[in-house]
Amino acid sequence: MESYSKNNELPALDYHLAEAGLINEETMNESILWKLKGNIEKLLDQLGDRAICKGCGRQIWWVTHRNGKKAPYTNEALNHFADCPESEKFRNKKLENKPPF
Secondary structure (H helix, E strand, O other): OOOOOHHHOOOHHHHHHHHOOOOOHHHHHHHHHHHHHHHHHHHHHHHEEEEEOOOOOOEEEEEEOOOOOEEEEOOOOOEHHHHOOOHHHHOOHHHHOOOOO
């Protein structure tokens, strides 16, 4: 396992656990990602409204963009239209019939 230093900006507990050999790099990375998701959820709670996707049942947040349009986001900060297996159900029918120019 590579050596970690306080300069790597790891959370203090993760740093100490890694130095003591109690967690490996993969476990530490999972811990950091878990904490990041929690922070993303807090941010999404401030920016949007929690909801459940009617297509796949996943938790999403509706965030209003500057142009006034709303878009669904996941706790991975991804636009849910991109990763929802049922996204075709929600495609805007008006846009499908428009010419491409």
